[in-house]
Amino acid sequence: MLSKKTKYGLKALTFLASQKGRQPVQISEIAKQENISRKFLESILLTLRKSGILGSKKGKGGGYYLIKEPKDIPMTVVMRVLEGPIAMVPCVSLNFYEKCDDCPDEASCSVHMLMLQVRDSALEVYKNNTLADLVP
Amino acid sequence: MLSKKTKYGLKALTFLASQKGRQPVQISEIAKQENISRKFLESILLTLRKSGILGSKKGKGGGYYLIKEPKDIPMTVVMRVLEGPIAMVPCVSLNFYEKCDDCPDEASCSVHMLMLQVRDSALEVYKNNTLADLVP
DNA sequence: TTATTATCCTATCGATTTAATAGAGTAAGC
DNA sequence: GCTTACTCTATTAAATCGATAGGATAATAA
Numbered sequence: 505m506l507s508k509k510t511k512y513g514l515k516a517l518t519f520l521a522s523q524k525g526r527q528p529v530q531i532s533e534i535a536k537q538e539n540i541s542r543k544f545l546e547s548i549l550l551t552l553r554k555s556g557i558l559g560s561k562k563g564k565g566g567g568y569y570l571i572k573e574p575k576d577i578p579m580t581v582v583m584r585v586l587e588g589p590i591a592m593v594p595c596v597s598l599n600f601y602e603k604c605d606d607c608p609d610e611a612s613c614s615v616h617m618l619m620l621q622v623r624d625s626a627l628e629v630y631k632n633n634t635l636a637d638l639v640p
Numbered sequence: 641m642l643s644k645k646t647k648y649g650l651k652a653l654t655f656l657a658s659q660k661g662r663q664p665v666q667i668s669e670i671a672k673q674e675n676i677s678r679k680f681l682e683s684i685l686l687t688l689r690k691s692g693i694l695g696s697k698k699g700k701g702g703g704y705y706l707i708k709e710p711k712d713i714p715m716t717v718v719m720r721v722l723e724g725p726i727a728m729v730p731c732v733s734l735n736f737y738e739k740c741d742d743c744p745d746e747a748s749c750s751v752h753m754l755m756l757q758v759r760d761s762a763l764e765v766y767k768n769n770t771l772a773d774l775v776p
Numbered sequence: 777t778t779a780t781t782a783t784c785c786t787a788t789c790g791a792t793t794t795a796a797t798a799g800a801g802t803a804a805g806c
Numbered sequence: 807g808c809t810t811a812c813t814c815t816a817t818t819a820a821a822t823c824g825a826t827a828g829g830a831t832a833a834t835a836a
Contacts, residue, residue: 506728508824511751518750530782539742543826550784562783563833579754592642606675614654614774615647618715621769625761633757638750644795666811680796686813699804700810 510586512540513548517582518638521574528567555585574636583630590630591623646722648676649684653718654774657710664703691721710772719766726766727759
């Protein structure tokens with residue numbers, strides 16, 4: 505299940521991408537337009553900034569803005585920042601790999617085999633979409 | 641993230657599918673072979689039985705067994721029973737659809753659009769795999 | 777310099793879910 | 807009728823999630 509954090513983050517990013525210019529937009533403005541709890545959104549935008557997707561400006565006229573053009577922001581990056589690993593099990597994760605402690609042999613593990621395919625198919629989708637593709 | 645319930649369930653099913661005959665196998669036997677908590681596995685096998693994937697026999701010589709041939713058990717069915725919806729958001733779920741209360745228009749929702757693709761790609765994988773494909 | 781604005785950051789909290797465990801009940805076989 | 811092994815309900819500890827509160831910090835404008 506997609507977390508609300510990811511859902512809200514995607515909506516916020518799409519909103520920013522749909523803006524005319526690249527002027528900073530206030531948290532409150534985004535929260536209002538997208539029906540998101542202001543405070544919760546605040547923490548989400550913060551992680552997006554720390555990961556280098558968003559920039560921010562303090563004080564009057566401040567807010568958040570996209571650092572790059574939407575078409576240059578692949579969904580793989582966004583999803584990993586917001587939701588974490590794309591893989592459903594750590595043992596098939598490219599960026600967050602971890603060995604299963606209960607599984608003696610990865611190569612002959614049925615779960616591993618199946619989840620590898622699922623990961624690849626999801627990855628394919630995220631690779632083929634940039635933030636620009638999410639703007640209606 | 642895949643729940644342990646699903647992971648253990650898949651391992652148990654694969655184990656049953658790899659058996660020579662279709663004789664009942666005891667919970668303890670499966671738990672031991674696959675490194676799963678016996679009691680936890682018990683509840684998982686119970687839901688698999690209730691959903692019509694497994695059969696069971698009580699008393700001496702009892703245990704769990706596959707009702708159908710592994711090749712006739714699609715992963716779509718197994719995953720929905722164990723993990724629930726294949727979709728990551730209820731608003732793109734085929735079998736567990738629910739409207740988002742925060743989203744005014746589904747058709748123009750970026751999350752909806754993206755998650756539809758992810759659901760389709762995952763579905764494709766599950767459709768192309770039966771339990772037989774999971775046996776090494 | 778001071779007031780205002782808006783992000784930054786940490787801490788907390790309630791609710792839900794997850795993984796695991798315990799124990800009494802029930803049915804099948806010998 | 808005794809043993810075996812599934813059936814079912816209930817409980818629990820831990821983790822995660824979504825949300826909220828409040829003060830710190832920095833930028834702008836007067």
